[in-house]
Amino acid sequence: xxxxxxLFFFNVLFLGLLELKAQVKxxxxxxxKTWNTIGLRYDKELxxxxxGSVYPAPLTSLHNKIIELPGYMIPTKVGxxxxxxxxxxxxxxxxxxxxxxxxxxxxxxxxxxxIAITDKPIKLKGKFIINDSGNDQSEFFLVDAVLxxx
Numbered sequence: 001x002x003x004x005x006x007l008f009f010f011n012v013l014f015l016g017l018l019e020l021k022a023q024v025k026x027x028x029x030x031x032x033k034t035w036n037t038i039g040l041r042y043d044k045e046l047x048x049x050x051x052g053s054v055y056p057a058p059l060t061s062l063h064n065k066i067i068e069l070p071g072y073m074i075p076t077k078v079g080x081x082x083x084x085x086x087x088x089x090x091x092x093x094x095x096x097x098x099x100x101x102x103x104x105x106x107x108x109x110x111x112x113x114x115i116a117i118t119d120k121p122i123k124l125k126g127k128f129i130i131n132d133s134g135n136d137q138s139e140f141f142l143v144d145a146v147l148x149x150x
Contacts, residue, residue, distance in 0.1 A: 039104035
């Protein structure tokens with residue numbers, strides 16, 4: 001009987017460890033007041049059949065301002081170092097392309113110095129630009145960005 005109890009205990013322990021290993025790695029929450037402000041953008045039907053983005057006043061107040069943001073690099077090309085990439089509050093394995101459900105839209109980053117690719121969070125400082133032109137580029141840019149924490 002004692003042997004059955006010990007075997008049962010080890011089986012439960014083993015299965016529990018397998019379950020822990022199989023779980024998806026949870027990323028660090030990088031939400032800041034600035035990311036929350038960027039997340040205020042929403043879509044609205046501007047006229048019958050024509051939809052567009054709406055940028056509330058707190059968001060437009062960031063336009064052309066220098067901001068700092070923590071986030072994850074999302075490369076758009078193959079390489080080891082980048083001067084242009086997308087930047088998200090969540091890592092690529094957490095689907096930053098969704099941009100819904102409390103996930104703010106990504107920013108397109110342009111730097112003067114290359115930044116080495118990393119899957120760890122980094123912090124950038126640069127000029128925030130709202131692109132409301134309706135072209136196919138990102139709605140938000142961080143230009144002249146510099147790496148301030150890696």
